[in-house]
Amino acid sequence: MNFYGVVIAVITFMIIGVFHPIVIKAEYHLTERCWPLFLAAGIVLIGGSVLASNTMLSCVLGVTGCSCMWSIKELREQKERVRKGWFPANPARNGDAKRQDAGRSGCDGTSSCSEGMAEEYADNAVNCRNDNEKKGSKIMEMRRKEKMISQEEIMEVLEKAEYGVLSTVSGDGIPYGTPVNFVFMDGAIYFHCATEGHRLDNIAANDNVCFTVVDSVELMPEQFNTRYRSVIAFGKAEVLENEEEKKAALLGIVKKLSPGFIESGMKYIDSSVNKAHVIRICVSEMTGKATR
Numbered sequence: 001m002n003f004y005g006v007v008i009a010v011i012t013f014m015i016i017g018v019f020h021p022i023v024i025k026a027e028y029h030l031t032e033r034c035w036p037l038f039l040a041a042g043i044v045l046i047g048g049s050v051l052a053s054n055t056m057l058s059c060v061l062g063v064t065g066c067s068c069m070w071s072i073k074e075l076r077e078q079k080e081r082v083r084k085g086w087f088p089a090n091p092a093r094n095g096d097a098k099r100q101d102a103g104r105s106g107c108d109g110t111s112s113c114s115e116g117m118a119e120e121y122a123d124n125a126v127n128c129r130n131d132n133e134k135k136g137s138k139i140m141e142m143r144r145k146e147k148m149i150s151q152e153e154i155m156e157v158l159e160k161a162e163y164g165v166l167s168t169v170s171g172d173g174i175p176y177g178t179p180v181n182f183v184f185m186d187g188a189i190y191f192h193c194a195t196e197g198h199r200l201d202n203i204a205a206n207d208n209v210c211f212t213v214v215d216s217v218e219l220m221p222e223q224f225n226t227r228y229r230s231v232i233a234f235g236k237a238e239v240l241e242n243e244e245e246k247k248a249a250l251l252g253i254v255k256k257l258s259p260g261f262i263e264s265g266m267k268y269i270d271s272s273v274n275k276a277h278v279i280r281i282c283v284s285e286m287t288g289k290a291t292r
Contacts, residue, residue: 004055004056007056008056008059008063011059011060011063012063015060015063015064015067016067019067019068019070019071019074022071023071023074023075023078024078026038026071026075027075027078027079027082028082028088028089028090029090031079032075032076032078032079034075035072035075035076038068038069038071038072038075039068039069039072041065041068042065042066042067042068042069043065044065045061045062045064045065045068046061046062046065046066046069047065048061048065049061049062049065089186147289147290147291148287148288148289149229149288149289149290150288151288153229153288153290154231154286154288155184157213157215157216157229157230157231157288158184158189158213158231158233159184159256160215161213161214161215161231162181162257163179163180163181163182163213164179164180164182164189164211164212164213165177165178165179165180165211165212165213166178166179166180166191166199166209166210166211167209167210167211167212168198168199168202168203168206168209168237169202169205169206169208170198170201170202170205170206171201171202171205171206176198176199176202178198178199180193181253181257182211182253183249183252183253183255183256183257185249185252187282187283188235188280188281188282188283189211189233189235189280189281189283190249190252190253190278190279190280190281191253191278191279192249192250192253192276192277192278192279193276193277193279194276194277195275195276195277199279200239200277203237203238203239203279207236207237207238208234208235208236209234209235209236209237209281210232210233210234211232211233211234211235211281211283212230212231212232212233213230213231213232213233214228214229214230215228215229215230216228216229216290225291226291227291227292228290228291229288229289229290230288230289230290231286231287231288232286232287232288233281233283233285233286234283234284234285234286235281235282235283235284235285236281236282236284237279237280237281238279238280238282239277239278239279240277240278240279240280243273243274245278246273246278247269247270247273249278249280250269250273250278251265251266251269254266254269
């Protein structure tokens, strides 16, 4: 009997399993820019596979080399998973240093420049998430636990929903709710608004806010019920002052809601960034539920 196929399959499975934590650690400590290391390792290993005279050794080298090549794509996807808050970001990455580098390079509003600002602000927003963790940021407990959704599904709702309702309270204790478009990045919710109005007055008086999002709504009239998913987030709101931070947040909104118009969106941001306020909500607690 020939067990080569089974042995190679087991070895392949093990190699893929080993590369998963390697990619996570590499992105955390070295950022996705370490991809040339995986490329070089992949080329060397695939070359060794071609030259190896032993069949089993050739297979192992080939699988490992191809896994290195595939990890280049995984590094970029891991960066996105970190941005969404599914994995911890490295707090040692200092956004201030990156902003200084961007200033020295002369940001000119091009696509690569604007994407760079988004990366810089993503690092700054880590502070928001880290502060919340120190204060006990958590997924809130629910009375109806059978309706509770996972953290991963909460992130999916926040990513897909086109708008949410911001709830604030005035200095006189009067509640006020406003529907707004938003984007969720790095443990925080961002939206833009006019430079004056009730919501800004309320935030100035009391920065504690609530943000509600609902998606996948489907009426079930025969059951006198509604199928939906919802997320309620609590946190503190603040008006962003730094122009680069505002542009990065606005770019995130454009990428979410107008992905086919990035270039024109960046031009619009550049021309109107000072005509609007951008609000960041550092989320401290969230709860998510669904009726299936």
